[in-house]
Amino acid sequence: MASKNVTVPEYMERLEHPLKKEVEALRQIILEANDKLEERVKWNSPSFFYKNIDMAAFHLRPDEYVHIVFVFPDGKMLKDNYGFLDGDYKDRRLAKFYNMDEINERKTKLQQLVNDWITLVDNA
Numbered sequence: 220m221a222s223k224n225v226t227v228p229e230y231m232e233r234l235e236h237p238l239k240k241e242v243e244a245l246r247q248i249i250l251e252a253n254d255k256l257e258e259r260v261k262w263n264s265p266s267f268f269y270k271n272i273d274m275a276a277f278h279l280r281p282d283e284y285v286h287i288v289f290v291f292p293d294g295k296m297l298k299d300n301y302g303f304l305d306g307d308y309k310d311r312r313l314a315k316f317y318n319m320d321e322i323n324e325r326k327t328k329l330q331q332l333v334n335d336w337i338t339l340v341d342n343a
Contacts, residue, residue, distance in 0.1 A: 225260050226260070227246070227258045227259065227260055227265045230260050230264075230265060231243060231246070231265065234279075236279055236282060237282050237283075238282070238284070238285050240319070241285050241316060241318065241319055241322055242265075242277060242279070242285050244319060244322050245277075245285055245287065245316060245322060245329070246258070246265055246277075248322070248326050248329055248330060249267055249275065249329065249330075249333055250267075251330070252329070252330035252333035252334055253269075253330075253333055253334050253337055255269050255337055256268070256269050256274065256333060256337070257269065261273070261276060262276050262278075264276050264277045264278065264279055265277050267333075269336075269337055269340055270340060272292050272340055273290045274289065274290060274333070274336055274337075275287050275288060275289045275290065276288050276290075283317070284315040284316060284317045285315070285316045285317075285322075286313065286314070286315055287313070287314045287315075287316070288311055288312075288313055289304065289311060289312045289313070289314065289332070289336070290310060290311050291310050291311060291312070291336070291339070292310075292339075292340060292343060293310075293343070294309050294310045295339060295343065296312070297332070297335050297336065297339060299312070300328075300331075301325075301328040301329070301331065301332050302325075302328060303315075303316075303325055303328065303329075304332075314329075
């Protein structure tokens with residue numbers, strides 16, 4: 220699916236993924252966490268940014284889980300007080316969500332992560 224000049228709602232309408240419902244739920248949770256956050260299609264996937272700094276993007280190649288890559292500016296990491304961030308990359312962490320129950324259980328922590336990330340950017 221080409222992403223050039225496609226809005227996220229258009230992208231989501233055309234998305235064929237076995238966990239499309241879960242992708243949409245995660246998208247809404249992230250957007251509702253903070254109204255400063257914006258979204259766009261980047262890296263051929265829905266992604267989120269603030270002050271033109273990339274925060275996160277879906278990586279939708281796997282079809283057995285929803286994969287989100289969280290990017291941290293200048294490698295300034297947040298401690299994983301959320302319980303679902305994986306990896307030890309210099310500037311990013313990964314999260315996998317397997318089903319709606321897991322998404323609902325992690326909703327508050329995911330929204331906390333979004334707000335902590337925005338605070339990190341504001342204090343940079």
